[in-house]
Amino acid sequence: MHGAAHGFGIGEEGDRVSQPGTALAPARTPAWRYAIGMLGTSIPINMIKGSMILFYVDILGLDVRAYGVVMVIYAVIDAIDNPLLGHLSDRTRTRYGRRRPWLLVGAPMLAACMIAFFSAPASLEGIGLVLWFAVFAILCEAFDSMLNANYGALLPELYPRERDRAVANGLRQGFQLVALVISLAVTPLLTTSVFGTEDSTQGFRTTAIIYGAVALVVIVFMALGARESPRYSTRERPRLLPSVWSIVRNPMFWTVGLTGACYGIAMALVLSGIQLYVRYSLGLPVENALYLQGIVILVSAGGLVVWTRVVARRGALWAWRLAFAVLAAGFAALFFAAGLVTAVAAGLLVGAGWSGMLATNDLIVARVLDADAARNGEHREGLFLSAFGFFGRLNGIATGLALTSLGVFFGYNSGDDPGADPGLAFRMYLCVYPFVLTAIGAVAARVISVPIETPPEAAEPDEPGEPPPPGPVDEPGVEHRP
Template sequence: MTDSGTGSIPGRTPAWRYAIGMFGTSIPISMIKGSMILYYVDILGLDVRAYGVVMVIYAVIDAVDNPLLGHLSDRTRSRFGRRRPWLLVGAPMLVACMIAFFSAPASLRGAGLVLWFAVFAILCEAFDSMLNANYGALLPELYPKERDRAVANGLRQGFQLLALVISLAVTPLLTTEVFGTEESTEGFRTTAVIYGVVALAVIVFMALGARENPRYSTREQPLLLRSLWSIVRNPMFWTVGLTGACYGIAMALVLSGVQLYVRYSLGLPVGNALFLQGVVILVSAGGLAVWTRVVARRGALWTWRLAFAVLAAGFAALFFATGLVTAIAAGMLVGAGWSGMLATNDLIVARVLDADATRNGEHREGLFLSAFGFFARLNGIVTGLALTSLGVFFGYNSGDDPGTSTGLAFRVYLCVYPFALTVAGAVAARFISVPIEPPPTAAEPVEPPPAGPADESAVEGPR
């Protein structure tokens, strides 16, 4: 039974303490994804073709190690729980790798620069996956009812947006004006150290306060191959995963390219990305309460579909922006759609996890979320290919060889590609059904039901 006033299980983690963990997990990876192109390609001169190859390789590696990390988490049995040990180990490792990522020696060129970038990009993504698989697995466990889950998710997405204000909107100002310059790298290293210390403190605070359900850890440890086979045979894994990837890849393109969009497409100093990103994030934060109320009235599925459409409209408007003011106006629409996706996407995934636990009698949220992470790994492949395409179509190969159509190149990267992806997601979402919200007892371990026609899960169809 949950406490509707706090959205938490009595005697367990309050919703706010769980939610603040999203602040710590978001700062490092958001700085990495938001600044890697500017740092490595535009300032250090890494060729976009090398960048694209590395992104494909690291996405493949990450797609393999993600399910393994989730499975190990599900099988962990300790007096500290299943998730907390991984959170406490992964946090300092991610911070250390992030600092190294933004500390590339100035003397590195050619293959040496590519190797440094590849090693620390892969390590950062691996430890980020370790953190988020375990952190995300706590949501359906601590908050089994969708109303309470929506509150906790809304709070954590609010903390994520606060982290994004700092790690994305403020970062260009810190790296290029406060601690460094437009053409130097010193500011990135200093900023990474500051963000790393803050992130580590927050994650440890959240993890030490997390109170996992001990009944989930007393079950028989799930087997890897059998569990994976069960997941990949689940049609909802593919439909929800691929549709959600349309949103995830679109936002990955935006976060990685907005600083260069400001520099080349709008013709402004990179520091102005503070205002564009800040407005988008603030609108998203303000919209979370509105979208959460819509979820309560119309359901997660209906709201998810609407958010896809709003986000697509925002990208279309952003393409036609000619200056900072018009870009901010379009960015407000992007922020509104993004807010809706933040409020609903994890709820759709959690419904799939609920159905899996009810159907199979095993709580393997870590493995299931990590398997969904396979679709998130497509982000790296697509962003790498998208950046490489700018060299093919517009002649942008690096900051040293930008070509003659750089402004249009980054309009395509930041607006056209995300628009196409979100339109595809909006269309696909219209054909998706998800399981209905289970009763509270469905969150407790149960024996697997007998196979047969009666075993078919109820689904929530179009409203």
Template sequence: MTQPATVTGPGRTPAWRYAIGMFGTSIPINMIKGSMILYYVDILGLDVRAYGAVMVIYAIIDALDNPLLGHLSDRTRTRFGRRRPWLLVGAPMLSACMIAFFSAPASLEGAGLVLWFAVFAILCEAFDSMLNANYGALLPELYPRERDRAVANSLRQGFQLVALVISLAVTPLLTTEVFGTERSTQGFQTTAIVYGAVALAVIVFMALSARERPRYATRERPRLLPSIWSIVRNPLFWTVGLTGACYGIAMALVLSGIQLYVRYALGLPVVNALYLQGVVILVSAAGLVAWTRVVARRGALWTWRIAFAVLAVSFASLFLATDLATGIAAGVLVGAGWSGMLATNDLIVARVLDVDATRNGEHREGLFLSAFGFFSRLNGVVTGLALTSLGLLFGYNSGTDPGADPGLAFRVYLCGYPFVLTAIGAIAARLITVPIETPPEAAEPAGGSAAERPR
């Protein structure tokens, strides 16, 4: 696909240099989310009730510290920019905490194991939030026009999918076959060290390459409480945030439960998650080009609505899968819907940020994205409650106490709950309208691409 000239014009950050940052930010957190249940609950024997309680507590803490991190980013004034210093600090801290998360001492059990899990889960999520609030805030700033933004977003989602192939699809192979076994933990520690080093190198490269816009960092620094009050009074914050949460929570359930879905629902060794996840990710990557073209022709909002509906239908088909072949067939549809959401969801959020900047005269993308992070923090609460519900409904409490029908339990966890959430999201998306309002600071010099018509 041909990139608009403004994406790579003079004085601009080349789209691929910004986009590759998503590769670095995705590897650590997706290994954590994709393997934490297998590592702590199924192998180390952490009770699902303790897991659920920790997830609720850490989500509350994360919801409180996110706005503060975003606000501090918006108020930062250095010769290196507002966002880059936070990226350069957060990258090594996230890598170190991820390695510690997957290095729980073998002697830990009971309260000690719960404490280790809680401390490093909270720290990993905090540093991930620091990175993503600042990285995400760069998208509308570096690429103010929606068509340029769609290209940069498509590229970064493509890098995210490459990271997912590695951190999700390849991880079971590395942890259970190459570096360890099905029931050992050594493979997780070694894999975490490798992923941490790669993520650190990529994020630092991206941060040093980004060219922030000085005009976005005004002399007047936004104040915390008035800014928060202004955001929570914005109807788009609630409508877009809650609707996007339906998608985010659904995918969090899928990422956290796919390995146990393969083990219990399909009755296969965990390593087979490689094939199912690989197909989903490859289809998603291939679909990004097509969905980005649809965005260019029909607009982000129309495309977002269609993608939501496709994703909802895909979870119903995955529920009916009985073996690897039918699971892969359903996975193709999941990949198509997911690809559409990857191509559009952040564009809808970026529109909301533009509207806020235009109407309030302040660029507080860090705080706004962190406030949106409140909804993504619901992921931890809902996934914790969803996992706890498997004990109440199906008797699955841990790998040593899986209950009478763990296969049905993880069909509901991986397919049933996500279907309900995305169906609600698809309906809500039909009722939402988000206008295009470009902030005056984003005005392009003569010779830039023509602005597209609002849709």
């Protein structure tokens, strides 16, 4: 990492920096070209997270205790490298921009590490297998963090106006849903039927090569078309500790982050528990989860168009608040589902609410970033978004606690010891817990202070000696409950 950072000119006084105001503003990046990058960044990590237990534990025989230790180390490194990579990106100064060099380096490295991750020699066992798993799992995580820190930071920079952001964000969330479909449905088919068998590793290796090639082409295509603004590369490179301290002292970082976490944790519970909800709560074969998942994803994909138009007409804040309420109502309806038909009907409402959150949550976060740039005169989107990733890591803790609570309150300990009423247990896990979380989020969204939409010119750095631009520079405006 140090070598890559040095090559990008981080921290070197002799770097060539485009001076603010000396270059013409670049032409706008087409929204679809930016958005397609989400397909490239999502497919590899979804395959890795979705298949690592099956590949290493079930097929190769990795001890689950070793797996757990590696995952703890994985989580610690993930917590450290995310803000560090975001900060390095913010400090990068090259003629090609701040974000693009990292994307162009990270894409081939992630593809190569993913292929290696699924190419563990069958002869490996014991400590050799553990080391192979640990090294490539951590490298995949690091390069995924590199890509996402820079890809996410491009959204507020490439599209300063909220209406344009809404379109680009809606499109990229649509590509994320496509990646999710591939990860849920296509990957198992390719690995166990098309390129391999259920007991071999060849299918995983071949699938990883295909996915890696697709991701590489897509990310490079997106990065080469991203026209970064030289005005965002201010002369002063933000310093790490003062920047971190400024972010954690920002009350909107905590209020918006924790409110968004209510949605993120709820959806993490759904994605992790839907198969067991179908088995125990609906009393149906697990394969029926595909229909419920499919309808939610399809509705979410179609709803992105509608929600993007709502944002254009009423603003992101109004749509965000409405989406929270719709999602909470969907979980309430799902609790009372008695079969596949009624569950699918409730899933329509869940999909509509999820779609609204996909379309708006990142726009609210982008407002916080704009307000920070207007206040401090530094564009540090990479570090800020990585800091927001802290709330995303609450998902794993919350899902673990929620699953543990089923044993405490309902006696569900495992498939061999499901307790007296596993159906009620998973209605609690998949419906009640998410409903409570999204209801809290809906209330919080109504009462917390959210930055107003910052005019693009107000978030741009000024030439020395120029008067500050109009807008919320010293005291960014906040939007309260109407």
